[in-house]
Amino acid sequence: MIRVALAVAVGGATGCVLRFLAASWVVAHWPRHYYLATLTVNMLGCLLIGLLSGLFLLRTDLPLELRTGLTVGxxxxxxxxxxxxxxxxxxLEHGRIAEAAGYLLCSVVGGLLAAWLGLTLARLCQ
Known part of the structure; x- marks a missing residue:
């Protein structure tokens, strides 16, 4: 159990640093559109979790530490x-209703589509 927890901790720290770097880059280049970093990492994360989950269903021989470290961490x-x-x-508080609605729609629908695409890609690898 301690090895799985360590794998999650290392994976989580890595993911957090990557998210910080993405946000820093976006804010430096497009400060008004700061949310694009979050949108991008969420879409990428949804795609990857679908892909990895599908692959891990096929490769149950891979260590639990690796599977959990990548997905949860x-x-x-x-x-x-x-x-x-x-x-x-x-x-919403700043009255940017249309932008907020677009962000919400892209995040939720885009995330579902990205997870579906990742799972579909994993199934094609069978």
Whole structure:
């Protein structure tokens, strides 16, 4: 159990640093569109969790530490639903209703489509 927890911790730390770097880069280049980093990492995380989950169903021989470290750790640290929620509320509070609606729609529908695509890609690898 301790090895799985360590794998999650290492993966989570890595995901958090990647999310921080993505957010820093976006804010430096497009400060008004700060939320694009969150949207991007959430879409990528949804795609990857679908892909990895599908692959891990095929490869149950892979160590639990690897599977859990990547999905719960790395992708859990990388994706940012709490940040998404706060950013969405910020847009709404500043009267940016259309932008907030687009962000909400892209995040939810895009995330579902990305997870489906990842799972589909994994199934094609069978």
């Amino acid at each position: 790395l992708l859990g640290g990388l994706t940012t639903f709490s940040s998404f929620s706060l950013e969405l509320l910020n847009m």
